Amino acid sequence: MRVMPRFAAVTLALAVASAANAGGLVEPRLRLKHADHAPRVALTLDACGGATDDRILSALVENRIPATIFVTGKWIKRNAASLAVIHAHPELFELENHGGRHVPAVDTPRKIYGIPSAGSAEAVSAEVESGAAAFAATGETPPKWFRGATAQYSPTAIALIRKLGYRIAGYSINGDGGSLLGATEVARRLASAKDGDVIIAHINQPKHAAGEGVVKGLLALKEKGYTFVRLNDAETEGSDGTTE
Ligand SMILES: [Zn+2]
Secondary structure, three states, rough: OOOOOHHHHHHHHHHHHHOOOOOOEEEEEEEEEOOOOOEEEEEEEEEEOOOOOOOHHHHHOOOOOOOOEEEHHHHHHHHHHHHHHHHHHHHHHHEEEOOOOOOOOOOOOOEEOOEEOOHHHHHHHHHHHHHHHHHHOOOOOOOOOOHHHHHOEEEEHHHHHOOOOOEOOOOEEOOOOOOOOOOHHHHHHHHOOOEEHHHHHHHEOOOOOHHHHHHHHHHHHHHOOEEEEHHHOEEEEOEEEEEE
């Protein structure tokens, strides 16, 4: 039997991914609006829970690479030392809301990548508001952007989160496949970013190989002359009514 060509495998994977969304969930895209200058990208990093990948955090500081970091209430409680590093570099880092407990912002009961959704409008609101409450408790600047766990939403949850005053952060490059990809593939994905891309990767898995790839990919982009911009410093355009 012939081995499936690589592109066919990719097509199949995309078809499976679309099927997973057949229940009406959306995974919004976000890009930077075109501006007339050197190619630039936005780096967004999710801190879902657990620890901090210091390989990434220290590389950002050493190489002066700005980033928007989406943190959960759970992560804020357990990572005081990393927060101190982030606070020491306000010119590099901004923190935004990744929810209180890392529950997908979907208002019907279901599982996404095996994680039970919030399941109701009230529970989606609670996830967003408890994330904001964790910011308030530690004196962080109030968040303006929200990104739900798994980055998938029901359209009604998107409308609800917008009503709570947030823009919703999609992305255009999935840099690390939920932090599960190998270092070489992660580096390749990041290094392939084009002007205007918004990259998503994770900064809470210090033991995964993906983090090494994040650092390599960022340094490759920097080497090529790319600049990095935070979401609040750029004009953005999101799909599915997430930013307009
Ligand atoms: Zn997450």
